């Protein structure tokens with residue numbers, strides 16, 4: 202099958218990329234993504250200043266038997282905005298598009314970073330993270346509709362170019378409606394990435410009767426098989442409600458099967474998190490081959506032919 206596609210009028214060689222935060226915190230990881238089969242890539246969500254993040258253990262893979270997943274409370278460790286801007290200025294955009302993810306600790310920090318990104322005149326695509334669940338004392342902007350509205354107004358007037366947002370999962374039709382109503386008031390919000398991890402889950406080790414991770418009494422963001430149905434619901438909910446925006450799907454993708462489901466639900470690109478963390482950048486070629494085989498089997502030549510074509514009963 203032909204996996205080439207378009208994203209915001211940009212030609213993309215295939216729809217698969219990393220999820221922000223995974224295999225994208227330091228230059229060696231970013232270079233590995235640039236050299237990998239991924240059709241695009243995104244940098245670790247950054248803050249204005251570098252951060253160490255939360256105490257370890259802060260990431261654990263949940264690979265007992267089924268289901269496969271992860272829990273993390275990294276706490277937004279990152280090298281600081283200037284580091285990722287420096288990478289953006291040396292990235293080979295002919296090879297693949299680069300997204301820069303921002304997760305400022307304050308609105309001012311976000312606006313400062315956005316001003317610098319705009320002044321840098323880089324082709325990098327801005328993804329504003331509204332959904333980090335792991336900074337102690339910070340709630341997720343995506344769950345505070347008033348501050349989300351304010352942030353989108355400020356970013357739109359400050360950045361004055363198309364950008365996207367990374368949303369937390371929603372679990373209620375009224376919340377899909379309210380979030381979409383806000384997003385649709387900002388034409389510069391060109392894409393929506395659904396979903397971030399399911400925040401503040403708790404995984405317990407039965408033998409030791411202890412939490413798996415240290416930060417926040419063991420509460421952390423859930424990824425992997427556990428989140429696939431919620432991720433598909435959020436992709437489809439925003440696909441239905443935001444006809445003028447592009448959807449990027451993230452959550453529970455570990456093979457061509459889940460990538461296909463995300464595209465069927467309405468995603469144009471798909472992001473891999475937990476499985477990339479565990480398998481490394483070789484996963485992209487495997488998922489692409491699996492996706493292509495499924496498309497051949499079903500008789501789809503391109504992803505456009507089935508994107509958003511989920512049938513209901």
Ligand SMILES: C=Cc1c(C(=O)O)[nH]c(=O)[nH]c1=O
Nearest residue numbers: 246275276277333335398422
């Ligand atoms: C940006 C911080 C995030 C983090 C983190 O750095 O703890 N983990 C997530 O699962 N999602 C995030 O958005």
